[in-house]
Amino acid sequence: MPTSVSRPRRSLLLLVSLAPLMANADAGLVLLAVPDIQRDLSMSLTEAHWVTNVYVVLAGGLQLLGGRLCDRYGARRLLLGSLAAFAVASTLCAAAPNATTLLSARAAQAVAAAVLVPAAMCVLLTVVAEEAERRRGLALWAACGGIGSVAGVLAGGLASSHLNWRWAFLLNVPLALAAFAAGGRLDVRDERRSRATSVDVPAALCLVGALLALVYALVGVADHGFGPVA
16 A cells, blocks of 8 residues: 555655756756857857747746646646647757757747646645645745756856857756656546636737847847837
């Protein structure tokens, strides 16, 4: 009996650890590789910065929407789907032949991360009934997110220095597959709330659009200054 209890707990802890770790680490994985990406894909400096900017804005701006989608369609279903999408998008980023493909795959990665993080938290709250266990799980969830922010920069720097910038994206794939396997073993009833649960997609898109416009304007200052563009 203890074995049957410990296996789901280990799978849950692995899942809770890897989801925010991957999502936060990916923001910094390519930070030190931007000059190499710019050179290899013949990107301008502004375009190269969007490899990081588009991920941060979309992953952060869409997480509230991701949480609402989990309420409506089921956290476990969206967790497994976002993990698979994250692995595929990471592979496409690593194989990108040009700037357009890279930025598109990077945006897909960010959307997957925006669903992945709240879905992992929802699964945790569903599986763990005891209040003390929940607190420990949420503390682990938050700690791994913080560790990921630092570890991503270090891992990406090592990968781009000793291998190639494309390996910075490939580091995500085995982690996502491990989390997918762990999530698949969890016995979670994927309960969905009423179909009447509101999912305000236009508001989320307006928020993200405003953030993208703001970042675009700030990035453009480096090239054009604060005056009118000739």
